[in-house]
Amino acid sequence: MRVLLAEDDPLLGDGLKTALQAEGYTVDWFKDGRHSLHAALGEAFDLVILDLGLPGLDGLEVLRALRDRKKDVPVLILTARDALDDRVKGLDLGADDYLTKPFDLDELAARLRSLIRRSHGRGVTLLEYEAIALDPATRSVKQGGREVELTLKEFKVLRYLLENLGKAVSRRRLEETVYGWDTEIGSNALEVHIHNLRKKLGQKLIKTVRGFGYRVG
Template structure:
């Protein structure tokens, strides 16, 4: 099992990486909010252990970005904030559990097992446009019933367009959907991903709105 630990306390992070690693859990460590957001865009994890007070942003912001793109990965908040209002805010933001520091590793492992069991029955809405179907829960795409392999950037471009089917999205909005607001825009532009999506899913799928951006054509 591979999980992401988002924690700025190096001593605690080292201890958790070692302790969880003894139980067949591979732990990747992100030290701040920006690193967490970028890592979560490009990788799949069984679960996320998330601190709230992070350099460069809030843990709740990381969680909000995940849920906004239908990322249903189980999240356990780990924090010293023990007020009821903090617990409510974390759970309402989409966390699956809330663990107050300090805690025992055995309790953390038990809570991990619990959220993973619950996640097996989680359902996310399937998005459809004409012959194209996108399942956010499995991050899979099909065209005319046949699976289509997309890169991570192509998938996020398509997801953003399908969420706003029939509405124009600016290039800036698509760049944020692909790279995240904390990301650095790479040399390849959104135009490249749109070109690849047209090649894989049909030339008529995405319409260019000249001088602005792109729009997913509404199914006729």
């Protein structure tokens, strides 16, 4: 899952990025409102974590612009503003959830998982297909009840394909989901992950969509 983190506090931003990456997310971190909005409008993200007190452009204005342009990406507001009118304003502008600082990282992770489930129209945690069950909360995969060991990047690829079950996902979208913007990607890195997933879970699981990308189901 690819997350846009809009947070100007360097210590908090760095800590959040590290914690979210440990949870299996790919994080693109921006420190001001204008760059955050530009990225959110121009790229595909699965979640946005949005601080309200951003320099350049206030977080509420970023949110307003996203919704005005019909971007329906789930947005969690993360801010030190705990007054009732700030919470109401953010939710009325289209935020999906609201968490005030200071906060617990486990609660943030749980809220993000909830937003992902809701955005995909699911009320349950597990992602299942045939004998495969992927649990985002524990970052575990089982096939026929047997635990399957995956690397973090393999897990990210499989999770995104299962979240888009039956749909063809472009190669570029998968690369962005796994690596984000600030990582050098080898020309065949994605193919290596696909190859390893097929080896571990069966050759027929992931289908190649020639000239475009991959799909499951």
